[in-house]
Amino acid sequence: MPCCGGKKGGKPISRLQFAVGRVIFFGIRVTLAAGLGLAARVSPRFAPIARFWGLLSADWERAIVRREGIVFHGDGHDAACPLAPPSHRDATGGDAAFGSDWGDDTLLPEALASDELAVTAAAREHARGA
Amino acid sequence: MPEVALMFSGGVDSTMAAALLAERFERVHLLTYHNGHGTAWMGRSAKRVEELRARYGAERFTHTLDSTQSFMQEVVTRDLVENYREYRSGFIWCMGCKLAMHARSAIYCLENGIRHMADGSSGSTQEMVEQMVVSLSLIRLFYASYGIEFFTPVYDIPREDEQAELRRRGFRMGVQILGRNVGIQPQCYAGLTYYAPYLLFHKAPDHEEANVARFIRDKSTIAHAIVTRWFEARGRAVPERAAEAAG
Numbered sequence: 001m002p003c004c005g006g007k008k009g010g011k012p013i014s015r016l017q018f019a020v021g022r023v024i025f026f027g028i029r030v031t032l033a034a035g036l037g038l039a040a041r042v043s044p045r046f047a048p049i050a051r052f053w054g055l056l057s058a059d060w061e062r063a064i065v066r067r068e069g070i071v072f073h074g075d076g077h078d079a080a081c082p083l084a085p086p087s088h089r090d091a092t093g094g095d096a097a098f099g100s101d102w103g104d105d106t107l108l109p110e111a112l113a114s115d116e117l118a119v120t121a122a123a124r125e126h127a128r129g130a
Numbered sequence: 131m132p133e134v135a136l137m138f139s140g141g142v143d144s145t146m147a148a149a150l151l152a153e154r155f156e157r158v159h160l161l162t163y164h165n166g167h168g169t170a171w172m173g174r175s176a177k178r179v180e181e182l183r184a185r186y187g188a189e190r191f192t193h194t195l196d197s198t199q200s201f202m203q204e205v206v207t208r209d210l211v212e213n214y215r216e217y218r219s220g221f222i223w224c225m226g227c228k229l230a231m232h233a234r235s236a237i238y239c240l241e242n243g244i245r246h247m248a249d250g251s252s253g254s255t256q257e258m259v260e261q262m263v264v265s266l267s268l269i270r271l272f273y274a275s276y277g278i279e280f281f282t283p284v285y286d287i288p289r290e291d292e293q294a295e296l297r298r299r300g301f302r303m304g305v306q307i308l309g310r311n312v313g314i315q316p317q318c319y320a321g322l323t324y325y326a327p328y329l330l331f332h333k334a335p336d337h338e339e340a341n342v343a344r345f346i347r348d349k350s351t352i353a354h355a356i357v358t359r360w361f362e363a364r365g366r367a368v369p370e371r372a373a374e375a376a377g
Contacts, residue, residue: 006257009334021330052210056220069333
């Protein structure tokens with residue numbers, strides 16, 4: 001699986017941050033359940049939305065309690081998902097795109113300028129039996 | 131080049147994209163959407179448009195604020211629970227929402243004869259499912275089937291460079307919190323909720339590439355049907371669609 005964890009994904013947090021995060025997350029979960037539960041009673045069209053967010057937040061809760069994908073400082077595997085450097089930065093320091101003479105080829109990241117990647121991604125998916 | 135359409139929120143990435151596109155295209159059509167599910171502060175986009183017009187000329191930009199709620203219903207909410215059980219990740223909400231926006235944008239381009247479509251996707255926020263390379267690649271194929279070129283003008287510009295450049299050009303930057311500029315663009319509370327575990331615990335979202343690709347290809351069928359029905363309902367010729375390269 002390619003890394004798509006972003007700048008922060010897999011990076012360590014402190015135990016204090018984890019504790020504060022759990023309090024905030026609990027607040028989010030309660031607010032979601034109450035708000036969407038009420039909305040679903042008023043209008044049935046909100047029922048699947050309430051159900052979806054209920055399932056999702058329950059799954060998150062389980063993962064958070066088990067600390068799945070959550071790393072503490074000192075766990076020994078910091079930055080589990082390092083972000084690759086930008087693939088298309090200009091060698092002069094990345095300011096070329098701001099000039100008045102930026103060319104057509106700066107419009108697209110190299111990977112996206114080619115249909116090959118898209119075809120490759122789709123082909124890979126087909127190959128996996130999708 | 132004459133005209134381009136751009137998905138526009140007024141945030142750092144789409145503002146930078148709009149500014150760069152204004153240097154290359156005669157007219158930039160800024161498209162802002164709300165999905166009817168917890169979006170707020172929509173007026174912030176219009177304020178940003180005024181800034182762009184003041185700097186580059188009022189005639190250079192058109193701005194459209196539109197709802198994608200009905201499209202969202204078809205693409206996302208109709209089979210939401212079933213889709214969650216199938217894909218086992220909440221990305222279906224955000225990716226489905228974005229696909230609904232892309233369907234609406236394709237319609238906009240086709241109605242206005244626009245052959246270039248862009249968004250503010252950034253490599254600095256690749257944790258967002260719709261900004262993964264695999265997602266952008268498949269979206270590119272979606273537009274290409276209508277003869278529209280989709281591209282991402284700021285993808286490889288680091289966020290810090292964008293922020294510095296926009297500041298230099300005199301744009302409002304809002305309040306910077308944890309590297310993000312708050313108060314300059316609409317807020318999607320559902321999206322914020324989805325990324326809460328990432329923001330709070332640095333827990334990488336579950337965006338397995340093959341799973342995301344399968345979802346996009348599955349929902350692209352619905353998005354194409356939306357485009358077709360749009361034109362049929364108005365008694366207009368349905369745009370011809372080339373077969374997608376990897377279809």
